[in-house]
Amino acid sequence: MSDMMESNKREKSVSIVMLPYLAHGHVSPFYELAKRLSNKGFHIYFCSTPICLEPIRNINHFDQDHMNIQLIDLQFPSSFHQELPPHYHSTKNLPPHLHNTLLAAFDASKPAFSDILKTLRPELVIYDVFQPWAAEAARELNIEAVLFTVMVQSQKWKPGVPKVTESNKELMDQLFKNSVNGMTTLQRLFQCVTSSSGHMVLIKSTTEIQAKFGKPADVFGDIVPVGCLLQKPQDHAGDEKIMDWLNKKEASSVVFVSFGSEIFLSQEEIEEMAHGLELSNVDFIWVVRFHGEHNNVKKTIHEALPQGFLDRIQIQGKGLIVDWAPQAKILAHTSSGGFVSHCGWSSTVEAMMYGVPIIAIPLKHDQPLNAKLAVDMGVAIEVPARGEKKITRHEVAKAIKTVVVEEQGKEVRRRAKELSENWKKKEDEEFHVAVEKLLQLVQQSKN
Numbered sequence: 398m399s400d401m402m403e404s405n406k407r408e409k410s411v412s413i414v415m416l417p418y419l420a421h422g423h424v425s426p427f428y429e430l431a432k433r434l435s436n437k438g439f440h441i442y443f444c445s446t447p448i449c450l451e452p453i454r455n456i457n458h459f460d461q462d463h464m465n466i467q468l469i470d471l472q473f474p475s476s477f478h479q480e481l482p483p484h485y486h487s488t489k490n491l492p493p494h495l496h497n498t499l500l501a502a503f504d505a506s507k508p509a510f511s512d513i514l515k516t517l518r519p520e521l522v523i524y525d526v527f528q529p530w531a532a533e534a535a536r537e538l539n540i541e542a543v544l545f546t547v548m549v550q551s552q553k554w555k556p557g558v559p560k561v562t563e564s565n566k567e568l569m570d571q572l573f574k575n576s577v578n579g580m581t582t583l584q585r586l587f588q589c590v591t592s593s594s595g596h597m598v599l600i601k602s603t604t605e606i607q608a609k610f611g612k613p614a615d616v617f618g619d620i621v622p623v624g625c626l627l628q629k630p631q632d633h634a635g636d637e638k639i640m641d642w643l644n645k646k647e648a649s650s651v652v653f654v655s656f657g658s659e660i661f662l663s664q665e666e667i668e669e670m671a672h673g674l675e676l677s678n679v680d681f682i683w684v685v686r687f688h689g690e691h692n693n694v695k696k697t698i699h700e701a702l703p704q705g706f707l708d709r710i711q712i713q714g715k716g717l718i719v720d721w722a723p724q725a726k727i728l729a730h731t732s733s734g735g736f737v738s739h740c741g742w743s744s745t746v747e748a749m750m751y752g753v754p755i756i757a758i759p760l761k762h763d764q765p766l767n768a769k770l771a772v773d774m775g776v777a778i779e780v781p782a783r784g785e786k787k788i789t790r791h792e793v794a795k796a797i798k799t800v801v802v803e804e805q806g807k808e809v810r811r812r813a814k815e816l817s818e819n820w821k822k823k824e825d826e827e828f829h830v831a832v833e834k835l836l837q838l839v840q841q842s843k844n
């Protein structure tokens with residue numbers, strides 16, 4: 398039997414339960430990893446709350462080529478439903494004051510998760526950085542469990558007293574001060590790392606990015622990049638209006654603006670972004686995440702945007718304002734010439750993989766560090782926007798014109814294209830290494 402047949406035969410018998418954290422920026426890469434593992438012959442049980450699985454259920458009937466992925470609903474204890482109704486069982490539209498309640502409810506779902514494992518009896522669990530109890534539940538049933546982190550910066554976070562600067566204060570507070578059930582965010586991460594079988598940690602990264610990080614924090618063991626897990630651009634109802642508009646634009650002439658699935662700009666930031674886009678005179682697609690409960694933003698998007706802005710851009714055909722967009726499809730499109738991004742990790746690697754230069758406007762969490770990495774790799778310029786600096790229309794306009802139009806942005810445009818070409822060549826071989834390591838781990842546990 399050939400090696401591949403042998404390897405596929407081994408994988409046929411391996412089933413995996415995957416449990417991402419309850420954020421779109423985590424569920425999306427986990428699902429991309431699930432699809433790649435299912436293509437290698439693994440059987441995947443993809444487990445999350447019903448609201449987190451909803452976008453996948455919506456596309457799954459299109460995804461016929463991933464039939465060996467089963468979606469498994471994880472329910473929170475009913476005691477949480479009063480404070481946290483089912484549509485809040487995800488960070489996507491969660492009011493900030495409920496974030497810790499969500500984490501506490503997730504912690505309390507360990508018994509339900511153990512029951513799922515007892516029923517499915519997988520060979521392996523792949524879990525995320527905020528739920529060390531998932532590895533415990535697996536261990537209690539003699540099931541191997543491996544951590545997969547989608548946050549590449551997590552490999553640098555160290556215990557001990559952090560060096561707090563203005564730009565990372567929010568992240569340091571989040572990591573070292575925010576505590577739920579007696580564990581800070583960082584303690585959760587470290588418990589997840591030390592609980593991972595074979596001290597192996599899968600990471601949404603490439604060997605080229607890992608080379609930028611040098612030595613990881615001591616607590617990390619064998620860090621195994623699984624590639625950028627680029628979403629295959631999916632067709633969603635309603636995309637055609639956006640793509641038809643984009644198809645009419647010249648090559649590399651449009652800037653795409655998106656701050657991910659969790660961030661809601663303040664009223665002032667929305668105004669500065671809008672004026673900055675108009676001043677840049679570059680055509681744009683802007684994803685304005687809108688939730689009246691956030692950041693004292695006025696109730697409707699018309700009220701939040703500057704007077705007459707929507708009319709002007711519609712009359713001139715300069716831009717589209719949407720509340721969600723097919724980001725991967727837009728970045729892959731030849732008309733896209735720049736990406737104003739908060740530098741959430743998935744957005745950062747998507748821009749790199751599609752060769753679109755980034756106007757980095759990091760706002761919180763690990764985004765400032767992701768932005769610095771993209772600048773270091775020569776594919777981004779940064780517009781300082783939080784802490785001592787606020788988003789200003791002139792800085793936004795200047796950065797967009799530089800990256801998309803002007804001669805001085807020529808190098809960042811060239812480098813973005815070059816990096817994209819290099820990565821496409823190496824992705825498969827890196828993933829094969831990760832699969833072999835997972836198979837060895839499962840094999841050893843069987844012996």
Ligand SMILES: C[C@@H]1O[C@H](OP(=O)(O)OP(=O)(O)OC[C@H]2O[C@@H](n3ccc(=O)[nH]c3=O)[C@H](O)[C@@H]2O)[C@H](O)[C@H](O)[C@H]1O
Pocket residue numbers: 420421422423425547548628655656657658659660684720721722723724725740741742743744745747761762763764
């Ligand atoms: C890991 C963690 O993910 C979090 O998620 P967040 O959604 O903010 O950002 P991304 O990671 O870019 O993930 C966002 C994902 O949503 C997709 N998208 C977004 C907007 C839209 O209109 N349409 C889309 O398809 C996008 O393509 C990407 O895949 C935080 O950033 C955090 O900093 C990061 O470390």
